[in-house]
Amino acid sequence: MVSRTHKILASVAVAGFIAGCASKPPNVQSISSSANPTAEIEKTEAMINEARSKQIDVLSPENFTDATKALDKAKQKKDKDKPNAEILEQVAYSRAWLNEANTRAEIARTSMHQITDAREGAMKAGAPKLYPKEWEKAGKDLEKITVAIEKGNLSPADKRGEEIVSRYRDLELKSVTKAYLGTAKDNLDTAKKAGADKSAPKSFGMAAMKYENAEKLIKADPRNAPVIARASQDATRESQHLMEVTRKVNAGNSEELVLMAERQQRTISNLRSEYSSTEQELQTVQSEAERQRMELEKQQTLLNRAQALRSQLKPNEAEVFTENGKLMVRLKGLQFPTAQSNLGPKNQALLKKVEGALAGVTPKKVIIEGHTDNVGSAEANRILSEKRAQSVENFLVSQGTLPAEKVESVGMGYDNPVGNNNTAAGRAQNRRIDLVIETE
Template sequence: MFPQKISALLVFMLATGFIGCASTPPNAIPIAQTANPAAEIEKTQKLINEARERQMDVLSPTNFTKAEQALNKAIDKKSSGKSNEDILEQISYSRTYLKQAADSTQLAIRQLPGIQDARRGAMIAGANEAYPRDWNRVGKELESVTKSIEKGNLSPSDKKSAAIIGEYRQLEIDAVTKRVLSQADNNLKAAEKDKAEKMAPRSYTAATMKYQNAAKIIAANPRNAMAINKASQDATRESLHLVEVMNKVKQGNTEDLVLQSEKQQRAISSLRKENNMNEAEMNEMARQQAELQRSQMLINQAANIRSQFKPSEAEVFTEKGRVTLRLKSLQFPPNQASLGRKNEALLERVNEAIETTGPARVIVEGHTDSTGNPNRNMTLSERRAKSVQDYLVANGAVTLANVEAVGLGSTKPVSDNKTATGRAQNRRIEIIIEPLSR
């Protein structure tokens, strides 16, 4: 059952002929034959413009269209020199259709509570331009319902009212989101493509949270301009920071190094502004930052070299500002220093790894286990280190001027000499790479 008030209005409109419009409206609003056609045309055009502002063109589309058509006929008749009677007749029809449109619009507003506000909000947000297909689709759904209302059929509006209003509300939210968060959204998508969630998780999380916060504020109230402006600026700024971090990470830095460096730069800048940092303190902070960057560079170099070897072939680590390449699978014949063909494949990759670092200096260390005469072990370890040194020089990884071969015998074991496994681990070559200062 319809509410009693709406039912009464509907019966009234059916009885007076305001629903189900004919080509010539019944009960046309009379206009005095002495009226000035030009003034009446101008007045009617103003009424139509006001009706469009009230969205009567979509809430009573048939009546509104006929009102416009009748006014256009009046204008054409005036231009053609027709009689004032003919012109005023069309103006009368136009105003009658406008009256019917106004009555039908009131019923539509009752049937679709909030439709004017929802549609106006979506339009102000620019949904008609941002999402033209969705805008037109929802517009057609609304037109179908309001045309049914004009004919006295309220059933479609009972079924579709909430859905149509909800779609306009969502279009407003989507349009505002697109307008204020598009840059942040694009930055996040680009970062996700570069695997930012894995490579820069802290920055990615911060940017994502700022974006989600702004989106929630918009969804809660897309017209809260002050809160939306602040939240969207925060989201955009955080997304730009993520892009900057990712650019540095892709150059070989870690996120931790980038963030630490930024923190130090902010601290230096802040202290400079406050004039509380003397030259010695500034130099010390700059030194710490340079040391941090150098440490990260070493870590990156070690990781790059490590990726070129299997764990059974070599161990790579950083120590005392240098990268150490411990060759685990390099084997010599007992009591000999000749490299042999079986070591060539490994040494070729060692040679390539050293070349990529562009070292300032390379030290080749030879080590033995504790079995046998210590002096002989020292000599043997030196000869083996010299063999590797010769190979690296011959193959271009280093020059003779920046490589040194050192024999350390059994003085620096890495495992227990009491077991066969431990002794095997102690018989090794270690290559220490000192990087260029940067």
């Protein structure tokens, strides 16, 4: 008995069929004559391709075909340089037929949800390529049902729906099995023909068990790809092992001897792997120890150079320390009056002493940092600090000890104080020069 829902769907489908019999599609939405024919054709073609990806060509084949035909006519008219109005009329027809196809497909989809789901599963499993004849036959039978639905007749779907679902489900199972277990099945069949079920029963039994386990998982849920993939890989690997054992047995060995030799080989491989791992760990430890030794030597060399500098400069002249792998010389005795950058005689005398001390540490690079107190604006202090650093750079380079390419001066402004800017003594400390020395 046809249900009330089916009667409603049938009445809607019949109305659509009557409209479909007209010379032109129903509900045509005209396109403005100012529209670009090429753009409208491309847009409609994209709509048709999207509909095809949603199986509209299967669920509403007649309307879908009319839509593609109308679009082809539009392309032909465009190629023949027909008026835009004629081209756009066919594009409008194509879209109207496509709308009808979408409407009828929704009706078909409602009536045949299980069929479309089964077909989609078989298609994703690769049935069209793996079993082309069966796929084509099922498609023809499905088309008869969808055409009937399109014309308002749901009876074929009610009568043959379960049969079509079953055929597509079977195709899905067969396709998944062949795709995932094809190699394992071929290996098992080849091994059996070679008598492996009798000459190598342990290996044959293990390979057959792995295959059956994967097959059961596919039958339980052919769409659980991760689980099926793992089980199938296991089955394929075991079938390849069976082929290798069969080859050795047929060469005159017993299966027991072959399997024993494999166990011994695995033991040897494991021991080699453990030895290799231990050797790599030892090399890693040695490399780390060597790195630490070199780092300590580097640090000690840096400390020795700092001490050498410190021994040539008085505590009130400079503070020498190491920081981030570099020598730091804070010129405490180098004082600048507020807002000035000129080097006085006392400053020049100290810089000559510093220059002599630097010669003993072979500097690779010397960055001269100028610093100020916080009196005045940030920009003014940055410029002032840069001028002070530049004054020191000019003096040191002029003496010839430091080549110009090894010296760089930068102005730090008042961003890095070492004294309290709220006191006169602190501000004096902040008006300073720091030498950052990178050694060879």
